[in-house]
Amino acid sequence: MTNGSDSSTVNPVSAAYIKACEDYLGVHQVIFEQFNNRTAPAAAFGVPPAFLDAWKSLAQSMGAQVGVPALGPAREHLEIVQKMTDLGLQFQRKYAEFTAHLAGIPQDAMRGIQHPGAGTTYDEWIESAESAYAALAHGATFARLLGELCNTLNALKVQRGKLLEYFSRQLDLPTRAEVDSLHQQVRHLREASRQKSRGRSRGKGGGK
Amino acid sequence: MNAGDEAVASIFRFGEQFQKNSLEALRVLRELGDLPVGASEKVCVYREDKIALYRYAPLARPLGLPPLLICYAMVNRPYVLDLQPDRSLIRELLSFGIDVYLLDWGYPDGADRFTGLDEYVLGYLHRSIEHILKAHGTGSLNLLGVCQGGTLSLCYAALEPGRIANLIAMVTPVDFKTPENLLSKWAQHIDIDLMTQAGNVSGELLNAAYLGLMPFRLTQQKYAELADMAGNRAGLENFARMEKWIFDSPDQPARAFGEFVKWFFQDNALIKGGVELAGRAVSLKSITQPVLNVFARRDHLVPPSASIALGAHIGSGDYTELGVDVGHIGMYVSGRARNTVSAAIAKWLGERARAAG
Numbered sequence: 001m002t003n004g005s006d007s008s009t010v011n012p013v014s015a016a017y018i019k020a021c022e023d024y025l026g027v028h029q030v031i032f033e034q035f036n037n038r039t040a041p042a043a044a045f046g047v048p049p050a051f052l053d054a055w056k057s058l059a060q061s062m063g064a065q066v067g068v069p070a071l072g073p074a075r076e077h078l079e080i081v082q083k084m085t086d087l088g089l090q091f092q093r094k095y096a097e098f099t100a101h102l103a104g105i106p107q108d109a110m111r112g113i114q115h116p117g118a119g120t121t122y123d124e125w126i127e128s129a130e131s132a133y134a135a136l137a138h139g140a141t142f143a144r145l146l147g148e149l150c151n152t153l154n155a156l157k158v159q160r161g162k163l164l165e166y167f168s169r170q171l172d173l174p175t176r177a178e179v180d181s182l183h184q185q186v187r188h189l190r191e192a193s194r195q196k197s198r199g200r201s202r203g204k205g206g207g208k
Numbered sequence: 209m210n211a212g213d214e215a216v217a218s219i220f221r222f223g224e225q226f227q228k229n230s231l232e233a234l235r236v237l238r239e240l241g242d243l244p245v246g247a248s249e250k251v252c253v254y255r256e257d258k259i260a261l262y263r264y265a266p267l268a269r270p271l272g273l274p275p276l277l278i279c280y281a282m283v284n285r286p287y288v289l290d291l292q293p294d295r296s297l298i299r300e301l302l303s304f305g306i307d308v309y310l311l312d313w314g315y316p317d318g319a320d321r322f323t324g325l326d327e328y329v330l331g332y333l334h335r336s337i338e339h340i341l342k343a344h345g346t347g348s349l350n351l352l353g354v355c356q357g358g359t360l361s362l363c364y365a366a367l368e369p370g371r372i373a374n375l376i377a378m379v380t381p382v383d384f385k386t387p388e389n390l391l392s393k394w395a396q397h398i399d400i401d402l403m404t405q406a407g408n409v410s411g412e413l414l415n416a417a418y419l420g421l422m423p424f425r426l427t428q429q430k431y432a433e434l435a436d437m438a439g440n441r442a443g444l445e446n447f448a449r450m451e452k453w454i455f456d457s458p459d460q461p462a463r464a465f466g467e468f469v470k471w472f473f474q475d476n477a478l479i480k481g482g483v484e485l486a487g488r489a490v491s492l493k494s495i496t497q498p499v500l501n502v503f504a505r506r507d508h509l510v511p512p513s514a515s516i517a518l519g520a521h522i523g524s525g526d527y528t529e530l531g532v533d534v535g536h537i538g539m540y541v542s543g544r545a546r547n548t549v550s551a552a553i554a555k556w557l558g559e560r561a562r563a564a565g
Contacts, residue, residue: 109424122432129424137390137420147397154399157406183319 080163087156094152098145101136108132229435236444237434243449247293248302250310254339258314261336264302271305271554273561274349274373275340279333279364281356282313282464283414285456288540289354291449295541300550306557311336311357313458320461321408325471326485328464329363337364337371348373350557355379355510355536359472362518363485366494374560375495376553378502379539381510382492383517385476390421391509395473404466411457418454421508450541479521492518498526498560502539502549509536528556 072078112128113121136142161176168175254261278298280286289310290298301308311333316323340349351372353361358380365372384392394417403409419426437443471477483490499522503515512531519527530552534542539549 123429126424126429130422133423134390138393143393144397146394147399151397151399151402154402154406158402161407179318180321184322187322 077163077166080159080166084156084159084163087152087159091149091152091156094145094148098149101141101145102133105129105132105136226432226435229438230432232438233434233444236438236441237448240445240448243445243452245287245292245449245452246290247296248290248299253309253343254336256332256335258316258320259332259336260312260314261339262310262312264298264308264310266305266307267299267302268305270307271558271561273306273557274346275307275309275344276301276350276352276557277309277311277337277340279311279351279353279357279361280313281354282316282328282360283356283411283457283460285453285458286310286312286354288453288537291453291541292446295446295546297540297545297550300547301553304550304554306554309336309340315458316408316461316464317459318408320464322463323461324463325360325363325467329360330367330486330488333360333364334368337368341371347371350374350376352376352378352553353380354540356381356468359468359478362478362492362495363483363490365497366490366492367485367488369494369496372497373564374498374500374557376500376502376556377515377518378549379504379507379510379515379536380501380518381472381514382521383476383479383514384472386511386513386517388511389514391417392473394420395469398469398474400466400470400474403469404462406462408462409460409465411459414457414460415455418509450537479517492521493523495522496524498528498556499524500528500530500553500556502530502532502552504536504539505531505533506538507536526560 106129109125109129109132112131113124115121115124165175165177248267249265250262251265252260253263278286278289280289290296293299298308298310313328313332337349337351341347348371351361351365351374353359353376355378358377359382361375362377362380362382365375381389386392434444434447437447471483475482477483478490478492481489481491499518501515501518503510503512505512507515516529516531519529530549532539532545532549534545539545
């Protein structure tokens with residue numbers, strides 16, 4: 001009989017499996033941390049620096065374009081596109097930060113496996129992963145990062161709406177603003193109509 | 209064979225069986241196709257914009273109670289209350305002789321973007337109630353609010369207490385800031401003005417939030433367990449119906465949803481005060497009619513602590529709590545809740561009707 005609490009008697013295959021999983025997840029942890037750390041040397045990823053430098057200069061040039069003031073006849077359109085590009089980059093950065101915040105969960109989950117075996121490991125891993133996730137998900141950092149992601153996406157949606165509004169106007173198509181305005185008018189008319197009906201009912205009731 | 213070899217062989221045997229069972233379960237699910245939902249006969253008695261008011265056909269001799277209107281949440285579809293004949297809270301209520309109505313909020317779209325909670329509560333819900341009262345020639349009915357619909361029902365009962373004879377709140381959030389409430393923690397940093405400006409909130413986004421509450425169970429384990437259901441056609445049918453319901457989430461009207469998140473999740477205004485509908489302040493102390501509060505002890509969406517706060521904030525002297533050992537959705541469909549909940553509701557309503565003479 002083996003005793004689960006005695007590490008010297010743990011099934012060697014299971015122990016090797018867990019070790020391999022931990023190593024694999026450890027590599028991911030390093031990548032996430034490096035990805036989130038913009039000052040990390042490119043070589044740390046094992047990727048040729050020239051390759052990453054090309055991406056870096058592209059990102060920098062995009063960032064520079066975002067900062068250029070929009071001028072000329074296409075000013076309105078350009079301003080929206082710049083804002084969208086800026087928000088897209090912001091979203092990428094926040095998403096990387098959020099992912100890095102969660103990166104330790106799979107590794108923590110592996111530590112919760114008490115009874116390695118074909119039938120039980122998976123269920124124990126799920127339980128353990130949920131516990132590790134819940135510990136983070138209830139935290140202030142998780143809520144802040146998630147809120148920032150949502151807010152950035154919503155800001156992007158607002159700008160997308162403005163861009164569609166701009167194109168719809170150019171093509172003489174009904175715009176969202178026009179449809180919204182009509183909906184508001186219908187709402188006010190219906191409310192006015194209901195108030196009149198209520199007034200008439202009260203008038204009839206009072207006459208009895 | 210040594211212990212290491214045996215362990216490896218065991219993993220391979222398990223994997224082989226798992227794959228075989230999973231494929232069989234998936235084959236049956238493909239065969240099942242789109243299963244019908246909604247088990248009980250009903251007729252639409254009132255319709256306005258996207259909303260529909262249904263009346264269910266009786267299944268037993270009427271108990272003679274005031275009609276019962278069910279006000280379900282806007283964030284999911286109400287057919288989970290009548291999913292299939294053997295998993296239907298509505299059917300059970302009908303079998304006790306209760307006259308059941310259901311308010312279906314429908315699928316809001318861009319035309320509802322500026323519709324606020326005042327219109328949903330004091331407009332659509334109010335006019336549905338007026339319709340029922342007129343049809344029955346009575347002054348008040350019983351109201352059963354479920355989940356978010358429970359919160360809306362509490363607002364209505366507080367503003368129009370004379371129209372509600374008895375109020376039942378089921379898995380209803382009241383205190384939105386208890387420590388277990390994960391959704392509330394996440395909602396604190398959302399910029400509501402920006403969200404409202406961005407338009408209606410998609411059902412897909414809401415689904416992602418729900419899955420995010422228990423991501424490993426809800427996006428992995430649940431599907432891995434399909435392998436255990438191979439050969440269990442009835443079980444797979446249940447699974448398919450639930451799967452359909454879970455992801456059938458309507459988009460949420462921007463203004464109403466923004467108000468709900470701001471007032472309830474961020475400001476906890478249902479208990480702290482500050483909710484105003486059409487210029488009328490909502491005070492839970494105005495709820496003086498009998499209240500039955502049914503909550504799920506293992507609810508991960510609306511923690512029990514969020515529901516049981518109700519008793520401390522209402523003005524009613526007749527308050528009853530019923531905790532059921534199920535999860536949020538289990539309240540409507542699980543075997544454990546089946547009959548327990550409907551029987552308790554029928555008994556409680558019957559006692560209140562007798563007391564009222």
